[in-house]
Amino acid sequence: MRMSFRWYGPDDRVTLANIRQIPGVRDIVSAVYDVPVGDAWPEANVSRLVDLVNDAGLSLSVVESIPVHESIKLGLADRDRYIDAYAQSVERVGAAGVSVVCYNFMPVFDWMRTDLAFPLPDGSSTLTFSDDALARIDLSRGTGELPGWSTAYDAVTLERLLSQWRAVTSEALWEHLGYFLERIVPVAASAGVKLAIHPDDPPWSIFGLPRIITNAASLRRLLSLVDHPVNGLTFCTGSMASSDENDVPAMVREFAERGRIHFMHCRNVKRTGARAFNEVAHPSAFGDVDMRAVLLALSQHGYTGPMRPDHGRMIWGETGRAGYGLHDRALGAMYLQGLWEGVSA
Ligand SMILES: [Mn+2]
Numbered sequence: 001m002r003m004s005f006r007w008y009g010p011d012d013r014v015t016l017a018n019i020r021q022i023p024g025v026r027d028i029v030s031a032v033y034d035v036p037v038g039d040a041w042p043e044a045n046v047s048r049l050v051d052l053v054n055d056a057g058l059s060l061s062v063v064e065s066i067p068v069h070e071s072i073k074l075g076l077a078d079r080d081r082y083i084d085a086y087a088q089s090v091e092r093v094g095a096a097g098v099s100v101v102c103y104n105f106m107p108v109f110d111w112m113r114t115d116l117a118f119p120l121p122d123g124s125s126t127l128t129f130s131d132d133a134l135a136r137i138d139l140s141r142g143t144g145e146l147p148g149w150s151t152a153y154d155a156v157t158l159e160r161l162l163s164q165w166r167a168v169t170s171e172a173l174w175e176h177l178g179y180f181l182e183r184i185v186p187v188a189a190s191a192g193v194k195l196a197i198h199p200d201d202p203p204w205s206i207f208g209l210p211r212i213i214t215n216a217a218s219l220r221r222l223l224s225l226v227d228h229p230v231n232g233l234t235f236c237t238g239s240m241a242s243s244d245e246n247d248v249p250a251m252v253r254e255f256a257e258r259g260r261i262h263f264m265h266c267r268n269v270k271r272t273g274a275r276a277f278n279e280v281a282h283p284s285a286f287g288d289v290d291m292r293a294v295l296l297a298l299s300q301h302g303y304t305g306p307m308r309p310d311h312g313r314m315i316w317g318e319t320g321r322a323g324y325g326l327h328d329r330a331l332g333a334m335y336l337q338g339l340w341e342g343v344s345a
Pocket residue numbers: 198236238239265267310
């Protein structure tokens with residue numbers, strides 16, 4: 001296991017120098033953020049990112065994410081040119097030494113929360129979600145009321161997108177994902193890159209949009225779309241544990257045994273209702289994820305890939321990007337390394 005940490009580039013108020021001082025963290029998870037979705041990442045942007053990370057004494061091992069253009073997910077006529085651009089980006093990050101590309105295949109919104117600063121009893125704040133709160137959000141004027149997406153779409157753009165999606169069933173979305181993977185998996189394999197899909201977050205339909213990467217059966221189906229070792233998973237414990245139908249340690253055992261977990265997101269959540277949860281501190285005691293069982297399964301199956309603390313609370317007065325402060329994620333990185341040492345023979 002290699003402990004890694006997400007960095008949002010030069011504008012991130014958590015600096016590479018900060019990250020360098022977290023014991024055991026040597027791998028950075030980042031992306032090129034200044035290229036429009038759908039364009040190929042220029043070599044110069046990729047090498048600039050790699051140089052920044054290397055100059056800080058760290059290495060860029062995971063790209064999270066190369067975003068998948070909406071045309072590919074919708075299966076539109078122009079998708080091939082976006083797939084070609086995606087392939088170019090995969091080749092370029094592979095040539096730059098990146099070993100894993102994380103991506104997701106969620107329509108319109110690639111994650112959703114209903115509160116980005118929910119106060120926990122200890123005075124920290126965290127991200128939360130509930131279907132009830134989501135149902136009260138009015139999208140008729142665009143995404144203005146939507147936490148984290150307030151400037152994403154105006155009313156006209158959002159309505160156009162949502163109406164395009166009304167014609168797309170879950171089965172059609174599976175077909176579009178298969179079409180994408182049939183073309184990208186061979187490219188990734190020859191570029192030395194592993195593909196790691198992130199599950200839908202939360203793992204159920206929102207706003208009537210199809211969502212397909214939600215449980216063990218869907219992960220099996222994903223792997224069978226193109227049955228190749230590079231076609232694998234970002235296993236996000238928090239996303240999967242948001243649904244009480246998912247036995248997270250059993251899933252980790254199954255997919256680690258198959259060697260198809262390429263990247264681990266370790267996040268803990270506490271379910272607060274049927275379709276509601278708070279993100280909580282990483283240790284098992286604070287939520288519904290048995291983190292010890294997860295890491296034990298990984299260790300027993302010889303997991304050597306990257307892992308990162310996925311999200312953190314805001315603690316000690318820190319402000320910044322919700323879920324991506326320094327302090328609680330650093331605590332998470334230390335907890336996970338201690339647990340790893342404990343479960344490893
Ligand atoms: Mn995650």
